[in-house]
Amino acid sequence: MLAAIIERPHHLELRRVPVPDIKPDEALVKVAASGICGTDLHIYEGQFISRYPLVAGHEFAGIIVKTGAEVEGFAPGDMVACDPSIYCEHCYYCLRNRQNHCENWQALGVTRWGGFAEYVAVPKQCLHKVKSCSLPEAAFIEPLACVVWGLEQARPELGDQVLIYGAGAIGLLHLQMALRTGTSAVTVVDKRTDRLELASRLGAARTVPADGHEDHTLKELAPRGFSLVIDATGVPAVVEKALGQVQNAGKLLIFGVCPQQARISISPYEIYRRDLKIIGSFAIRKTFAQAVDLMESGAVDVLPLIGRTLPLTGLPDALEEMAAGKAPMKLQVQMGE
Ligand SMILES: [Zn+2]
Ligand SMILES: [Zn+2]
Secondary structure (H helix, E strand, C coil), X not given: CEXXXXXXXXXXXXXXXXXXXXXXXXXXXXXXXXXXXXXXXXXXXXXXXXXXXXXXXXXXXXXXXXXXXXXXXXXXXXXXXXXXXXXXCCCCCHHHCCHHHCCCXXXXXXXXXXXXXXXXXXXXXXXXXCCCCCHHHHCCHHHHHHHHHHHHHHCCCCCCEEEEECCCHHHHHHHHHHHHCCCCEEEEEECCHHHHHHHHHCCXXXXXXXXXXXXXXHHHHCCCCEEEEEECCCCHHHHHHHHHHEEEEEEEEECCCCCCCXXXXXXXXXXXXXXXXXXXXXXXXXXXXXXXXXXXXXXXXXXXXXXXXXXXXXXXXXXXXXXXXXXXXXXXXXXXX
């Protein structure tokens, strides 16, 4: 099979390798669609926990071609989305239902070979059948599951005014989900007008260009600030000023992935005096099945979030394009027949 193998940081090779053998509790999945995520870029650049050589890709969906003897309820021909997270279920955190902090955490496309290959060996607990959405849509279930976990923690309340920084694929998933939770209005900030237009089409009440005057514009729109502010940029300077847009007793959800060494300056007095809550959200904690339901019911519209599709052979250029900050929305690898 063809696989995109990161041999070491910054060295990606497209090579023919044997189709993976499956264990009795695994299924062999023929990948149909595999989204490229910022995390893939971090792995490519050597900035994550991965060991090499590695096939990245943790947002993928495909068709089962073979099942191990211990896999029940799935058969060749089933369309599946794959939860990349593999939990041990017996460590300190797993026993307390905090599986995303599993001390033996593994993930397809992060610590094990993932979806940038024609076939992937997938443990049975990672398989989720999809029936009423397409496989390119199913490849969005993983990022949606991350968004669901973030919002489960941030818990928007009925009537809340929400502000989202960043109108990339993640910001626009947050937008659509926030609208589903009974919030009164969602405002979206981004540098790019094409993204803001898409945000409007997907239901944003207001869009604000990040043109250097956005703080002022937002203060005019919401003098007291917003009940929930979500950062979906991963830019430390944005997170720093996002806190100033949270109204008293409101919440800031830090969702975008900032560089590990980055630091920001905040006032502890302000957090105390204004009753603020700062919330983090890492990956997925058993929210994949919910995301399958949301995708299958049409709760979110993800096809407009695809900036471009490409064959597996286009992955090296796509990663360089993302590294240069030039990628349009979500890039998705789609395999031919
Ligand atoms: Zn991702
Ligand atoms: Zn564990």
